[in-house]
Amino acid sequence: MSETSEIFEFTLPDGDIPKKQRQRLDQYIASQVEDLSRSRVQSLIYGKMVTLNDSTLTDPARRVKPGDRIIVKVPPAEDLDVQPEDIPLDIVFEDEHLLVVNKPAGMVVHPAPGNTSGTLVNALMHHCGDSLSGIGGVKRPGIVHRIDKDTSGLLVIAKSDQAHQGLSEQFAAHNLTRQYQLIVWGLPAPTSGSIEGNIGRHPVDRKRMAIVSAPAGKHAITHYKTIKPLHAGAASLIECELETGRTHQIRVHMTSIGHPLMGDPVYGKVTKARNSVLSNEAKDFLQNFNRQALHAKTLGFQHPVTGAEVQFSSSLPRDLEELLYLLR
Numbered sequence: 001m002s003e004t005s006e007i008f009e010f011t012l013p014d015g016d017i018p019k020k021q022r023q024r025l026d027q028y029i030a031s032q033v034e035d036l037s038r039s040r041v042q043s044l045i046y047g048k049m050v051t052l053n054d055s056t057l058t059d060p061a062r063r064v065k066p067g068d069r070i071i072v073k074v075p076p077a078e079d080l081d082v083q084p085e086d087i088p089l090d091i092v093f094e095d096e097h098l099l100v101v102n103k104p105a106g107m108v109v110h111p112a113p114g115n116t117s118g119t120l121v122n123a124l125m126h127h128c129g130d131s132l133s134g135i136g137g138v139k140r141p142g143i144v145h146r147i148d149k150d151t152s153g154l155l156v157i158a159k160s161d162q163a164h165q166g167l168s169e170q171f172a173a174h175n176l177t178r179q180y181q182l183i184v185w186g187l188p189a190p191t192s193g194s195i196e197g198n199i200g201r202h203p204v205d206r207k208r209m210a211i212v213s214a215p216a217g218k219h220a221i222t223h224y225k226t227i228k229p230l231h232a233g234a235a236s237l238i239e240c241e242l243e244t245g246r247t248h249q250i251r252v253h254m255t256s257i258g259h260p261l262m263g264d265p266v267y268g269k270v271t272k273a274r275n276s277v278l279s280n281e282a283k284d285f286l287q288n289f290n291r292q293a294l295h296a297k298t299l300g301f302q303h304p305v306t307g308a309e310v311q312f313s314s315s316l317p318r319d320l321e322e323l324l325y326l327l328r
Contacts, residue, residue: 008033008072015066025052026060029072035133036074037165043137049073078138082111084126087118092312096131097163097305098156099124102314105152105291110143124157133160144168145245152317153180153296158304166304171245177300178242180250181316183293183323184259185274187233192225195253199246208266209248211256220246222253230327234277235262237324239297251292262323264292282326293320 010032023031026045030038042060044050050057051071052064064070090102101120108115111122124141125132132139135158142158144167158164170176200217202208211217221243228237236259240250251267254260260268263286275283300311316324 004076006074008074010070010072012064012066012068012070017066019063022063022065024060025050025057025062025064025070028064029070033072033074035160035162036072037161039165040135040137040161041072044072044074049075075137076134078134082121082125082140083117084129085117085122086126087123089123089127091127092154092314093310097160097303098158098167099128100154100156100299100312103147103152103155103296105150105317105319108149109146109155120155128159131159135161135164142167144171147296148248148292148294150291151294151296152314152320153294154299154312154314155296156299156301160305163304167301170301170304174244177298177311178245178296179298180240180242181227181295181297181320182238182240182250182254183230183262183320183327184236184238184254185234185262185268186259187229187236188224188226188238188257188259193223195222195224195257196220197253197256199249199252209246209252211252218244218246220244220249220253222250224254230324231278231282234274235327250294262286262293263289264294265290268292279326282323285323285326289319289323291319293323295320 026038026041029041029050030036045060046058048056048058049072052062053069091099092102093100103120108119109121111119121141121143128141132141135142142164144158144164145155147153147155156167158167197211197220198214198217199209199220200212202210223241223243225239226236227239230236242249251261251264255267262268270286295316298311298313303310
């Protein structure tokens with residue numbers, strides 16, 4: 001956006017439209033201004049930035065009628081209070097609306113207490129610069145989903161309000177393709193299936209998630225299949241597809257069926273029984289493998305602006321390939 005406010009003015013054509021068919025004010029404005037999501041329009045209305053027939057309105061649900069004159073004032077987007085940092089990014093795809101990145105293990109997605117720098121958002125602020133058009137009135141990358149710090153793989157990020165709104169709706173509707181590859185302890189039986197169970201905070205250890213009884217927690221479904229048994233069934237390469245996206249979903253669900261992820265410091269710690277079946281090389285490797293063996297491999301969705309169906313894939317990173325080699 002420019003450094004001065006943008007003004008949009010509309011006059012509805014004359015005609016006879018039944019009251020029940022008249023659009024809400026926020027719906028009409030969002031349909032007329034491509035870069036404004038409905039939620040952004042609502043915030044402008046609440047902020048007294050919209051007039052209807054020269055009267056300031058604060059009700060997004062007000063119905064518009066033929067002949068109405070609407071003026072919308074959009075202030076310039078504010079800068080996000082996050083320091084841009086020149087951190088290399090593995091960019092899989094980018095256009096003016098969004099980008100898809102391949103996040104390395106060890107990188108936090110969003111700044112938080114204890115992680116105020118070195119995050120993906122810090123890197124995106126530097127990379128995108130002025131190409132961020134403002135999301136919710138702030139120049140910021142639109143984080144619509146996250147993966148854990150120690151999970152590697154694909155993330156899609158919005159660069160505009162319109163893309164942010166469209167992607168958020170797809171994630172809320174669970175109609176994207178999200179496939180993960182992971183290495184677990186043991187060989188699941190059956191070798192493929194679906195795991196269903198509400199996920200919420202562990203009742204005792206609040207740093208962990210757990211399957212909790214309904215109606216507590218959030219509904220979660222994970223579909224899994226075994227790609228290859230490893231080390232005579234001591235471990236397995238698994239592919240999971242998420243029907244929902246909850247915190248630690250794959251880690252919790254696989255643990256619930258007795259097959260936690262290798263390297264997982266929370267849910268899959270090495271036990272004497274597990275360690276006893278590994279080769280010395282694999283044991284040595286796992287001693288220094290300080291992350292869960294989880295990679296966000298495939299991400300598919302409908303482009304929120306063009307409508308095109310897109311899908312991206314990422315190869316397993318070197319550390320997971322090495323672990324696979326040692327387990328073969």
